[in-house]
Amino acid sequence: MNKIISVPSQPVANLATTSARSQLEADRVREILILLTGLMAREEATIKLIIDCLYDIGYVNLINRKVRFRPFNAVAKFIGKRSKPVAKIFAWRWFIKNCPQLIAKWLYIKVQF
Secondary structure, three states: OHHHHHHHHHHHHHHHHHHHHHHHHHHHHHHHHHHHHHHHHHOHHHHHHHHHHHHHHHHHHHHHHHOOOHHHHHHHHHHHHHOHHHHHHHHHHHHHHHHHHHHHHHHHHHHOO
């Protein structure tokens, strides 16, 4: 009878240790999110310059891949260059909304074993 009672109590102790560890990990991930959000606020100009560079590279590569006909290609590149300010606004909003979570999740996956 004692063995039956002691067996369930052992996993409960491991569960408490595991839940405490997972609680600590969750708290640390929240701290990482807060730090990343603060970093983004301080480095807004740098992030916008990175978005700007990525847009310059990306729109040319995308148009070259999708638009093969030469006259349409030139027109599409002209339109792509003119739409850059609007695209930067949407890219910044997407970055603010999604990147802290994506970066924190990626970093957490890197340290899991």
